[in-house]
Amino acid sequence: MPEFPPRPTETEADALRRRRRGRNLALILTLVGLAVLFYAITVVKMMKP
Amino acid sequence: MSDLTLPPNESDRGEQSPLSSHAVATEDDVRDWIALLKPRVMSLVVFTGLIGVLVAPGHLHPVLAFTAVLCIAVAAGACGAINMWYDRDIDAVMRRTANRPIPGGRIEAGGALGFGIVLAAGSVLVMGLMINLVAGAVLALSIGFYVFIYTMWLKRRTPQNIVIGGAAGAFPPVIGWAAVTGSVDLIPLILFAIVFIWTPPHFWSLALWANDDYRRAGVPMLPVVAGAKETRKQIVLYSLVLVPLTLVPWYLGFSHTIYGVSAVVLGLGFLACVWRVFTDKQDPTGVSLTNDAPARAAFKYSILYLFVLFAALAVDRLMG
Incomplete structure (x- = not known):
């Protein structure tokens, strides 16, 4: 009986892993960027007289 | 924040087949999520928002100014994502949009909607809490x-969709100004009016040559409903x-020679472009015999026009 969904080939599995890694990297960069931004905003707000 | 600057036949991501059936082809990647934000539309929105920040009287710390412009950009992206979620049915039948992430099968509609809502709420919260409540x-x-108003109500119901809906794309300079001053005054409203009146000739130039796409999708753009001749007339009238209108900041003394001369020269160029659209060789029904070459040129010029006009205003203000 055929598998459903079909098992991806090695090349396709590599492509999947690459895309997921790209997504995860983008997410971590976004989170780090937001943390840096909020830190900078806090410093600026605290500097205000 | 309207969908104004995407020429036809240029999909957001053309390298994947929407018809691929395997899991690999339907797996999204980062570029699909970025495509949901309509980055090319975002660039004009970010630019006009930045101009609002630069020309406003007063001072905003560069970190806060960056945050304000980032919020405008993210909000524009959120609008793009929600628009793609709502318009996924008509996107699927239009050539230039058929390979967008949702009709292309790479991102689920619900995911795109959630993405848009989170970004919209986040941008408003950050702007309100970190910059000011008015912005x-x-x-x-x-x-x-x-x-x-635009996506859900007007776009599919009236040929005036882009006229009223164009107001959405006219907000960024007002938001940028409000971020600095905490208020909305006459000058940002004039900048709003300039983008508002610029939108119809800009977008109808595109609609003239993307007419078939809109007809197929059942979107009542002016060329579909009233014909190409009437559209050309309306383009000239709005221009x-x-x-x-672009000279009003000069009349009011808000800007000086650099802006005034730029507005006159750019405006004459704009009028020359739309006049060529109006006098384009056409058959008795108004269909262009030149493959709408003047309309394509006017569309490209209109983008350059707004960029240079607003840049001239910023330079004028910063040097004055």
Whole structure:
């Protein structure tokens, strides 16, 4: 009986892993960027007289 | 924040087949999520928002100015994502949009909607809490206008969709100004009016040559409903209002020679472009015999026009 969904080939599995890694990297960069931004905003707000 | 600057036949991501059936082809990647934000539309929105920040009287710390412009950009992206979620049915039948992430099968519609809502709420919250409440309120208003008034109400119902809906794309300079001053004054409203009146000739130039796409999708754009001849006439009429309007900041003494001369020269160029659209060789029904070459040129010039006009205003203000 055929598998459903079909098992991806090695090349396709590599492509999947690459895309997921790209997504995860983008997410971590976004989170780090937001943390840096909020830190900078806090410093600026605290500097205000 | 309207969908104004995407020429036909240029999909957001053309390298994947929408018909691929295997899991690999339907797996999204980062570029699909970025495509949901309509980055090319975002660039004009970010630019006009930045101009609002630069020309406003007063001072905003560069970190806060960056945050304000980032919020405008994210809100514009959110509008793009929600628009793609709502318009996924018509996107699927239009050539230039058929390979967008949702009709292309790479991102689920619900995921795109959630993405848009989170970004919209986040941008308004950050703008309201970190910059000021007025800027946050105007940003929320612009998102609401684009999503509910333009996308959901007007776009599919009236050939005046882009006229009224164009207001959504006119908000960024007002938001930028409000971020600096905490208020909305006459000058940002004039900048709003300039983008508002610029939108119809800009977008109808595109609609003239993307007519078949809109007809197939059942979107009542002016060329579909009233024909190409009437559209060309309307483009000229709006342009005749636009060019004097761009001189108002100069009349009011808000800007000086650099802006005034730029507005006149750019405006004459704009009028020359739309005149060529009006006098384009056409058959008795108004169909262009030149493959709408003047309309394509006018569309490209209109983008350059707004960029240079607003840049001239910023340079004038910063040097004056």
